[in-house]
Structure formats: structure tokens, C-alpha cells
Amino acid sequence: xxxxxxxxxxxxxxxxxxxxxxxxDLRVTALDEQGVEVGLTWRDEMISNPTARITHxxxxxxxxxxxxxxxxxxxxxxxVPTVDLRIDYHRPAAPGDLRAxxxxxxxxxxxxxxxxxxxxxxxxxxxxxxxxYFTGDGGS
Amino acid sequence: xxxxxxxxxxxxxxxxxxxxxxxxDLRVTALDEQGVEVGLTWRDEMISNPTARITHxxxxxxxxxxxxxxxxxxxxxxxVPTVDLRIDYHRPAAPGDLRAxxxxxxxxxxxxxxxxxxxxxxxxxxxxxxxxYFTGDGGS
Amino acid sequence: xxxxxxxxxxxxxxxxxxxxxxxxDLRVTALDEQGVEVGLTWRDEMISNPTARITHxxxxxxxxxxxxxxxxxxxxxxxVPTVDLRIDYHRPAAPGDLRAxxxxxxxxxxxxxxxxxxxxxxxxxxxxxxxxYFTGDGGS
Amino acid sequence: xxxxxxxxxxxxxxxxxxxxxxxxDLRVTALDEQGVEVGLTWRDEMISNPTARITHxxxxxxxxxxxxxxxxxxxxxxxVPTVDLRIDYHRPAAPGDLRAxxxxxxxxxxxxxxxxxxxxxxxxxxxxxxxxYFTGDGGS
Numbered sequence: 001x002x003x004x005x006x007x008x009x010x011x012x013x014x015x016x017x018x019x020x021x022x023x024x025d026l027r028v029t030a031l032d033e034q035g036v037e038v039g040l041t042w043r044d045e046m047i048s049n050p051t052a053r054i055t056h057x058x059x060x061x062x063x064x065x066x067x068x069x070x071x072x073x074x075x076x077x078x079x080v081p082t083v084d085l086r087i088d089y090h091r092p093a094a095p096g097d098l099r100a101x102x103x104x105x106x107x108x109x110x111x112x113x114x115x116x117x118x119x120x121x122x123x124x125x126x127x128x129x130x131x132x133y134f135t136g137d138g139g140s
Numbered sequence: 141x142x143x144x145x146x147x148x149x150x151x152x153x154x155x156x157x158x159x160x161x162x163x164x165d166l167r168v169t170a171l172d173e174q175g176v177e178v179g180l181t182w183r184d185e186m187i188s189n190p191t192a193r194i195t196h197x198x199x200x201x202x203x204x205x206x207x208x209x210x211x212x213x214x215x216x217x218x219x220v221p222t223v224d225l226r227i228d229y230h231r232p233a234a235p236g237d238l239r240a241x242x243x244x245x246x247x248x249x250x251x252x253x254x255x256x257x258x259x260x261x262x263x264x265x266x267x268x269x270x271x272x273y274f275t276g277d278g279g280s
Numbered sequence: 281x282x283x284x285x286x287x288x289x290x291x292x293x294x295x296x297x298x299x300x301x302x303x304x305d306l307r308v309t310a311l312d313e314q315g316v317e318v319g320l321t322w323r324d325e326m327i328s329n330p331t332a333r334i335t336h337x338x339x340x341x342x343x344x345x346x347x348x349x350x351x352x353x354x355x356x357x358x359x360v361p362t363v364d365l366r367i368d369y370h371r372p373a374a375p376g377d378l379r380a381x382x383x384x385x386x387x388x389x390x391x392x393x394x395x396x397x398x399x400x401x402x403x404x405x406x407x408x409x410x411x412x413y414f415t416g417d418g419g420s
Numbered sequence: 421x422x423x424x425x426x427x428x429x430x431x432x433x434x435x436x437x438x439x440x441x442x443x444x445d446l447r448v449t450a451l452d453e454q455g456v457e458v459g460l461t462w463r464d465e466m467i468s469n470p471t472a473r474i475t476h477x478x479x480x481x482x483x484x485x486x487x488x489x490x491x492x493x494x495x496x497x498x499x500v501p502t503v504d505l506r507i508d509y510h511r512p513a514a515p516g517d518l519r520a521x522x523x524x525x526x527x528x529x530x531x532x533x534x535x536x537x538x539x540x541x542x543x544x545x546x547x548x549x550x551x552x553y554f555t556g557d558g559g560s
Contacts (some may be wrong), residue, residue, distance in 0.1 A: 113364075
């Protein structure tokens, strides 16, 4: 795999340009040649079921998408459009900050696949998934 | 397919119990025996790329999940846990309210699959996808 | 959606160039502007579980992929590489010929999405799914 | 993760009960507490495109499904029904034997997720993917 061309601070700056990423308060908490770790600050509006107080699956999907995208951005210098996204929900996510660890599965000149796992504050994996990204020029 | 056991008003009431659904301002705009239509009111925080002003893919994923889930809820009387979710992104979604139309693919006593398409204000499909839901009792 | 540029006979000829398609004995049984129908002749080697005599999920995946690909080929004149494939298994498929109906979800100049449903001899849907295909030039 | 309850020989015997697994000549080539490795013997009928001589994506899907299923079987003592399957195709697979390495992502009492990567004879990853499996009793 090629070397990183973006550092953690530069990546976080690009990430937080997106209003929805700022709403989720995404932060780049770790970055190495194998992947990136993105933290999310939990907020009340993220709740799906108010009785069980479970975090909405759409928020988890957004976090996996953002982390997987930035694992690719670390290598090619820019975020790339998501072609499709697949999320598996493993456990209800209780209120609390979340952390996603993303790695590249395959980086090609036209298409890339990256995957991410989300952990709660107790280190339990609550969701995982992968996205396909378009790394070529032009688009659809 | 069995008859609906939830009406549109009752469904919307249940949908809006979820804070994240209220944040997206989800509304049940149509309901018939074939499926359900859910509207989303766009807001600035939903933007991914502030230059291109594209709606974040995580918001689209949340809308597809909610609509697909409620297509099942119409038949069995309650929303059900999402097992997994797959989203295809077809076009950038410009700022503006969105509408999702969801239908059931297969309703079983343990598992169900439902799908949804999202349209922008001009009627163009911007994303589509499907979810697998657990319709049994208990679960992990 | 654009008009078909391949007819059923020409499509079947191209389909059967593939040895694995001939092994499944795939036939184009219907073709219209909305999509294509592909039939499969069942054979003993397709069984997964010999006690329950259920058709292997990999065979169903291959049929969905082939049918979805040819729904696109009808419009652009050639089969295209599969980027990714998602299959939902709805019911065990008993021994017997199968029929897949495929339609295009979105046809772009770089990426396309098509979906298919598989029915058994009694008309019951046993599996469904969709694939993402690369319609651009070059590749990864 | 719980200990393995099936050994490699017992697993291979169960795997080869399936006629389609025998057609692919699947063999358990490695088994440890982290996962299972399954080998496939290539054959001419597996070709998709006879000019490029690429292995059919349906065969790769079947291998990923079988390997992921047996990663779960190692832990719970029996193969389990596939709920859904997601495959990413990374590179054309040239003629030649293939090897899949599968690991469990999440093993629950009702649902499990396992993933697998397929490598060609040169050790290049040609496809990867994951499946959702039903580990509960009964089913739909």
C-alpha cells in the first residue's frame, strides 16, 4: 500500500469542512499507514428509540462512511464519492461517544473498497461495514 | 401480502418518537397496501461538501433505513431492528427536501427485507437501497 | 431509459459464450424495454445440502449477477464488469429450474446498478439482489 | 470468541457432503481459532469470459459463502443458513486454483456475520466479502 499523503491534522481539517461531520463532531484520533481512527461525540438528537435510548443506525452508517472515505483520503489526498455502502449492525449502541477504525481493503485507480468497525466507550463493536468509492476522474 | 395494521397518522407518531427522525423532520406523506412514502425536510447541517453543497450519504442512509423499516411496521404493527443495510448512491443530492418510497421485498416470521428509493424535489432518484430486518422475537 | 440495442437471440448467444453460463444452461426467456428474464436448468451438482436438497446460494448469486449484467447489456450492447454484488436469500430453493427477472435501477456513464429476483417453478421468489457494474472505459 | 468445536477433517467431510462444494472441489486447508482457509480446484466450466479466461463471479461468491459459513461452523458445530451475501470484486481471477481465508466478524445467538478474502495462486486478493447467517433455531 502506498504511503499516507495526508496527516491527521490536515485530514481533520478537511473532514470538518462538512457541516454534517461537524454536527457529529468527528475528530481524527489516530492515523497510521494501516488506517485511520475517527471519533464521534454523542448527542441527544442521535437517538433512535427514546425508551431504549439507542443510537440511530443512520448515524452509525454516516460514521462508517466518513471513516472509510478518510482511510482512502490518507493515501490519495482527497475524499472520494461513495458508490455504495454496506452496514452490519451487531449490537444496540447505548448513548456515548463512538470510535471508528477504518482500513483499506483494495485501492485501485478507478475503484476502492474500505471498511470500518465502530466501537462504543466499553470497546464493544456495535457496527461494521464497508463502502465502495470511485477513485477515478469524472463520474456518473 | 398481509393488510396494513398501522395507519399513516399512527405511523408518523411512532416515527417521530425518535429524536433523530425529528431532527430529519420525517413525515409519512403516503401509505397504501404496497408501501409507504416518507418525506424529509432538508437542513444546513445535512451538507457533506460545502462547496458542492451535497447532502451527506449518512442522511440518505438514515432515510432509507427509516422508510424501509416503516414499510414493515405498517404490516406487523411495530418498527423492527435493522440487521444490515445496503445503500447505492446514484447522483449527488442537492439542497432540498427529499422523499423516500419504500416497499417490502419479503416479509418472513424471522427476517424481512424491504427496499426504498429516494427522490429529490425534481423527481430524480438520488439513492436507493434495502435493509434486512429481524422480525422474530428476542434476538442478538 | 434508452432503447435496447441487443435482441434476445443475440444476448443469449453472448451469454452462452461463458462456459459457466452454459453449465447453468442459461437462456434468455424474455426481453423487453423494462428488463430481461433468464432461465436456468437445474442440475444435481447445484445442490448444497443433500438431505434437504437445497440449491447452493452461489448458484443463485451467479444467476442474479448474470441476469442483472444482461439487463445492462441490453441497453449498452455489451456485458460489463461486476464491481460488487448483494444477494438476499428469501426461501430455500428446492430442486427445479429457476427463472430470474432483472431490471436496471440506474444506468450511468461510469457506474450502473441493476437488480434481479429469482423465482422457482411455483413462482415463489427464492432470492433477490442487485449488482453494481462498471460501465466506463478502462478499469481497476 | 469461543473455542472451535469442529476439527479440519470433520469440517471438510461436512463441506464435501454438498455436491456443489464437491464440484468446486473445496478442501479445508487450514483451521485455527481465528478462522478457516478453504481451497478450490479450478476447472474450465468456471470460466466467465472465454477470451479473457476470467473465473465467473458466481463461483467466487460461492467460495466466499462456503468459507464464511464454515468459519461459523467451526465455532457452533454446524453450517448455518445464509441470510444475505455481499461480494466485492477486486481483480479479474485468472485460471488457477483459489484460496479463501474466512474469519468471524460477530457471532451472536440469533445472527452472525463472517467475512472472507479470496487469493489467487500468486497471493493476490481477487475478491472479498461477507455474509450474514442465521444462528438461531427455526427460521423463515
